[in-house]
Amino acid sequence: MSETTSFEHFPGLIDLHLNTALGSVINVTMSQKLTKSYIHVPVKTPFSEKSVGQRFQEVANQNADKEMFVFYADQERKTFRQMQEESQQFAGGLLKLGLKKGDTLGVWGGNHYEWLLAYLASLQIGVITVNMRMDFPLSVQQEVIQRLGMKVVILMRSPSDMCDRASQIIPELLTNAADNLNCQITPSLKCVINAGTNQCKGMISLTDFMEMGKGFDRSTVTKAIDRVDFDDPICVTFTSGSTGFPKGVTHTHRSVLMVSEDFARFDEDADGIPIHYSRRFALIMSFGGMGAHIGVLFPMIKGDTTIIVGPAYNAQLMANVIQDERVTGSTMLIQHLNDILSLPNFEEYDFSSFQVCITGGSIIPHSFRQRASKITKHLLLAYGGTEGFGSTQSPKDPIEILHSPAFFPADGSEWKIIADDGQILPINEIGEICHRGPSLFLYYWGEEEKTKAAKKPSGWYHTGDMGTLDESGYLRVVGRKSERIIKEGVNIAPSQLEKVFDEHPAVNNVMVVGVPDGHTSEEVCACIRRHPLTKVTSDELKEFCRGKVSDFLVPKYILFMEDAFPTTETGKFDRKKIAEQAKTILGL
Missing domain, CATH: 3.40.50.12780 (ANL, N-terminal domain)
Structure with a gap:
């Protein structure tokens, strides 16, 4: 991209809805090169005033008979028209329960049709979807339900023990009727919908819930869709919670x-x-x-x-x-x-x-x-x-x-x-x-x-x-x-070395971490997994680095690891665990 935009000299241009006059300013600044590490990229077209649900209605009407979702493993296919009709039917059930814009609905379980059904239904009428992560222990799931004051939780058809999991944190599901749950941990909880085959007394099946919404006045659903604003919350997604209770990113x-x-x-x-x-x-x-x-x-x-x-x-x-x-x-x-x-x-x-x-x-x-x-x-x-x-x-x-x-x-x-x-x-x-x-x-x-710690009053996210x-x-x-290595007061980014090691034919995976040097500084340690049937020594790898990075950056330690690197819940290599393994191996 040969041209860029700098609004360094126009700090007041926060409104990104571009008009003709602003367009002339952009043409002037496009030729400027940055001198300070700040950039503002304008939008090419004005922002839409519509919510996601309102956009969905437009697109569904234009592509009614086209496939919207294919659930490959489940062998299910849904057109835009089907998802439009079925999601509004689900939304009717939510409105019949008394849910309104700003209420929360928890979605718990594997990736199936009912996940997207609940998501599309909720966002259309302004109900906030909460992703209840499968890797959370039941105690955290219980606190998630409490903290967000959930009105509805829907359980997916898999894993097959979703009914058991839910009843462990909501025991009333085993004894109370579905229309009289009286949940103690969250008195606001009105309904638990179960898409699986295992059923508890206090749950309502997805089939029955859809029937509940079938006869609901669709004009009321339409009015609810029209009342949703683009600045309204749509979903809450939780971070990993590795340093305390997970943060609910809204x-x-x-x-x-x-x-x-x-x-x-x-x-x-x-x-x-x-x-x-x-x-x-x-x-x-x-x-x-x-x-x-x-x-x-x-x-x-x-x-x-x-x-x-x-x-x-x-x-x-x-x-x-x-x-x-x-x-x-x-x-x-x-x-x-x-x-x-x-x-x-x-x-x-x-x-x-x-x-x-x-x-x-x-x-x-x-x-x-x-x-x-x-x-x-x-x-x-x-x-x-x-x-x-x-x-x-x-x-x-x-x-x-x-x-x-x-x-x-x-x-x-x-x-x-x-x-x-x-x-x-x-x-x-x-x-x-x-x-x-x-x-x-x-x-x-x-x-x-x-x-406040992450997102400043000015709107900047650190x-x-x-x-x-x-x-x-x-x-x-x-x-x-948090991963930078501080050696003798100098900041070192692991990627500076990782990209060098990645080019060596014997290196399959590499993670560069900092390990204690016995004082207040750190030393550089490269943890290497070699390709099968290849051989390379630590001295050979250090020599490979010389000339590509400064001698100061060449790792003091190179460890060859036979087992696969540990990963996070999202599948990325877990640098913290790898650093702990390195310290243990080195006896530091």
């Missing part, structure tokens, strides 16, 4: 639509060939968080189809989905792609339809990018988190950008790189990445102090990521602030 209709709109801007021509990677978009991530925003709403606003791979993932299943459903795009972790490439019958599959794969979390080594080209034409990095979306690489980005963790910021967003004292740094200097824009979360549910901005406005991410 998004608005505007913020999730902006994520989808940003993905849509890259569904364009590359090398003169239309991509259209949203046409049949395969989703293997959870419906909660970015999975719903990208894999569901992004195809939805374009009238395209989402293929749900299944409640559980494996490489064989994903390969079958890509081939059988002629998938054009997907979001996958590097590990997912590697698993597919490692299938013993990989060469038997037809991946010719697969145009774009979006991944994240790390640098993509050139050697792996070459291997991944056997699956997908374009492998692009995305940057963002639960709290907000940053951007996605474009197929039209320069090759040096595509081969690095670099992104041009999303439309409508502001970015700055700051020092520890809060001052904006000159270009190309490493500091904390801060973001302000329409894709950001609203607040952490019920956590005013935590919200991401905790470290990175740089260059003169052309490209944002480069070098790692987490």
